[in-house]
Amino acid sequence: MQIYNTLERELVEFVPRDQGAVSMYVCGATVQARPHLGHGRYAVVFDVIRRYLSWLGYDVTYVRNVTDVEDRIIAAANERGIDTQDVVEQSYKDFAEAYRLLRVEEPTVEPWATEHIDDMIDLIGTLIGKDYAYVANGDVYFAVRSFPEYGRLSRQNLDDLRAGERVEPEEHKRDPLDFALWKAAKPGEPSWESPWGPGRPGWHIECSAMARRYLGDDFDIHAGGHDLIFPHHENEIAQSEAAFGTVFARIWLHNGMMNLGGEKMAKSTGNVVDLLEVLSLHEPTAVRLLYLRTHYRKPLDFTQEALDDAEASLQRLWAFRRRVEGPVEDPPDAEAMARFRAAMDEDFDVAGGLGVLFDVVRDGNRRLDDGEDIGGLIAVFDEIMGMLALDERSDGVADLADLIGEIAERHGAAANVDALLDRREQARTSGDFEAGDSIRDELAAIGIVVEDTADGARWHRR
């Protein structure tokens, strides 16, 4: 299997540290506000990579952190006049709900930054002890120029960086490029005791501390958004490798940004689409498919057309599966399965894999029309759809039963769709098409599509 490693800027053969197991760390969200579409993308894209590795048989340890102490959380709390804890709690709930709707699997471990302050303090102490970091007025900074490898990930030359133009006046850095490991407490901010006085951790240190705690040194995959390459991931490498003298992460994966109107979606610019809103207006699985249609490393422009497109193609997939009832016993068609794997093995080319899936659908439909048995293709289909977690709808329309009940009452049927369809059939055979059509229309109005087939009427949700 080949994976694109940002560190090398090329495809590398994947060889895990421990045979049969994969250790993976993903930079999760800073819980400061509601998630936008970009957050959904990183979550889904790395979820699929994780699922694929598991599907291949690897025992995957998947760590995704929660940043619950950070400048923007404090800013959000001040702005709204509430406690930082309330900001964190609400935002975390929103993220969790979005992940659930998108069918993102729970991480193996979900460490919270504030629960690992001791680990961070230890790490900072080690860095100071090795002269990679220094204390200044209660702050602790990492001395970038003490780490010769600095800039390797982002291909940046220290002298070319434009940092320093925005150094805050209260900072006491020796070099403008130095970054904070520990920030001295300010009034009204959450703080913890430390050997350097009360304060709170800088942003980058948490990932170094938590990744090491749960995955050790030299773990397999570190993933995150493309915008994290510099400075976040660059700084993580510097901290970890300076402190422990070992390789931090072997492979770095970065997902492309979600764009809106051709420009990056980011809260700071207001150029965002609210994720939970989209998920409430559209089938979440279609949003998942939207993310998956584009290779994870490329930018993805969000448009209504693109989402409608994804929704329509998802309907095609589901419609195919509806043509064959129940699970199949047959072994998956080997050729199709191999084509799918070949695509996925080349840097997780999910879009290419979806092409294989649609080939299976077309081929399957054709052979079904000819009255052939297509168990082997259905098995492939189920395998792939299950692996990608596209196999079922994921919304929570709870009041659908009530709506069906209302319709049933009007037509004197039992309160379920099948009874209504029986009713419609009676009406049609007695020539009362008006009554029959009315049932059909009313069901359509609540999102239930009636299909008349050679074997009678069937229904499904739109």
Next chain:
RNA sequence: GGCGACGUGGCCGAGUGGCUAGGCAAGGGUCUGCAAAACCCUCUACCCGGGUUCGAUUCCCGGCGUCGCCUCCA
């Protein structure tokens, strides 16, 4: 200014040194009381200019364009 990515048919979007990716839309058809849904068929593209090659959308060089990072960011 430095670093980097990308430019594929109406739209979206994989991939490849020579052999129709795929999806959506559109057009045609099958089915049907009507309709819908569903299914089938059709639609042969790779920014521009050089170069390498028997042959380039695919490799190399240059240009143009779009975007990202260099400040918080998935």
